[in-house]
Each structure stands twice: as structure tokens, then as C-alpha cells.
Amino acid sequence: MAQEIKTQWEGQMLFNADTLGGNFKIDAAEESGGQGKGVRPKALMLTSLAGCTGMDIVSLLKKMRAEVDDLDINVSGELTEKHPKIYNKVTLEYVFYGEDLKKDKIEKAIQLSAEKYCGVMEMFKQFAEITTVVSYKAKKSS
Structure with missing residues (x-):
């Protein structure tokens, strides 16, 4: 059974993840070029x-x-x-x-x-x- 998620780049290191149960943000820490707006x-x-x-x-x-x-x-x-x-x-x-x-x-x-x-x-x-x-x-x- 294949499972699929979709991610969309929102600039810098920020991505939005659409998953099987909802969506959330993935981001890097500020020291790594991110904004700290999401989970690592x-x-x-x-x-x-x-x-x-x-x-x-x-x-x-x-x-x-x-x-x-x-x-x-x-x-x-x-x-x-x-x-x-x-x-x-x-x-x-x-x-x-x-x-x-x-x-x-x-x-x-x-x-x-x-x-x-x-x-x-x-x-x-x-x-x-x-x-x-x-x-x-x-x-x-x-």
C-alpha cells in the first residue's frame, strides 16, 4: 500500500507538508538558514x-x-x-x-x-x- 505526502516550498528553508492526517510546517533553525517556523x-x-x-x-x-x-x-x-x-x-x-x-x-x-x-x-x-x-x-x- 503506497502512502503519499506532498510538500510545498515556501521560501528559504520553510516547507508546508500535506500528510495523511493534516498539514504542518517543516523548517530549519535560524543558524541553518531557516526561520524556526516549523519542526525540524x-x-x-x-x-x-x-x-x-x-x-x-x-x-x-x-x-x-x-x-x-x-x-x-x-x-x-x-x-x-x-x-x-x-x-x-x-x-x-x-x-x-x-x-x-x-x-x-x-x-x-x-x-x-x-x-x-x-x-x-x-x-x-x-x-x-x-x-x-x-x-x-x-x-x-x-
């Missing part, structure tokens, strides 16, 4: 990873009847020194919130996402070492 391309890759695994996990937890109150996914990536600079190390930090969390089911959902369902993670595995960190909290602080 490499940051979008990390965002895609978080979104893909997050959607897997919440769907799996619902099916497992192990829902959580909230979930934060923080992703950090380390870039290589030489061009083309690519992510060679990525850390996914999952923070689950709720009372009486079913940690065994949560960890199973993370494993299933990483090993079976998340296509973005599978792509990242081709070029980066992925580390996963999981923590549990009763409540999200305001």
Missing part, C-alpha cells in the same frame, strides 16, 4: 517513533484490560559526528501514570510494540541502537 526533519523522525510505539501500547493495553491514566513518551537521539548525520543511539523513556498499574502487561505491550507492531521502530533498528527505560508514577505532577 530529524525531530520529526523521533516524534514518529514516539507516536508509533505509543499508539501500539495504548491499543494493546486496552485489549489486555490494563489501561493506564496517562502515558508520556520521551525520546532522545544521538547523532553521528560525520555527514550525513544520522541517529546512532536512541533512548525511549516510557512514563506510565496510574494507581495499581499492571506492570507485567505494560512491559508485554512495550515488548510487542518493539518486536512486532511498530514499523517506525523497526526502521530505526536498521541504523540505531535503541534503549528503553520504563518508569511508573501514581500521578502526573501539575
Whole structure:
């Protein structure tokens, strides 16, 4: 199944991206000739990873009847020194919130996402070492 997005150049380093779910701006930082009016391309890759695994996990937890109150996914990536600079190390930090969390089911959902369902993670595995960190909290602080 082919998927298609369209981008339109809006001057300097700014592009508008029309995607399957909406549109947004992509831009470079000012020090790289951009205006800082949009997300950076490499940051979008990390965002895609978080979104893909997050959607897997919440769907799996619902099916497992192990829902959580909230979930934060923080992703950090380390870039290589030489061009083309690519992510060679990525850390996914999952923070689950709720009372009486079913940690065994949560960890199973993370494993299933990483090993079976998340296509973005599978792509990242081709070029980066992925580390996963999981923590549990009763409540999200305001």
C-alpha cells in the first residue's frame, strides 16, 4: 500500500507538508538558514517513533484490560559526528501514570510494540541502537 505526502516550498528553508492526517510546517533553525517556523526533519523522525510505539501500547493495553491514566513518551537521539548525520543511539523513556498499574502487561505491550507492531521502530533498528527505560508514577505532577 503506497502512502503519499506532498510538500510545498515556501521560501528559504520553510516547507508546508500535506500528510495523511493534516498539514504542518517543516523548517530549519535560524543558524541553518531557516526561520524556526516549523519542526525540524530529524525531530520529526523521533516524534514518529514516539507516536508509533505509543499508539501500539495504548491499543494493546486496552485489549489486555490494563489501561493506564496517562502515558508520556520521551525520546532522545544521538547523532553521528560525520555527514550525513544520522541517529546512532536512541533512548525511549516510557512514563506510565496510574494507581495499581499492571506492570507485567505494560512491559508485554512495550515488548510487542518493539518486536512486532511498530514499523517506525523497526526502521530505526536498521541504523540505531535503541534503549528503553520504563518508569511508573501514581500521578502526573501539575
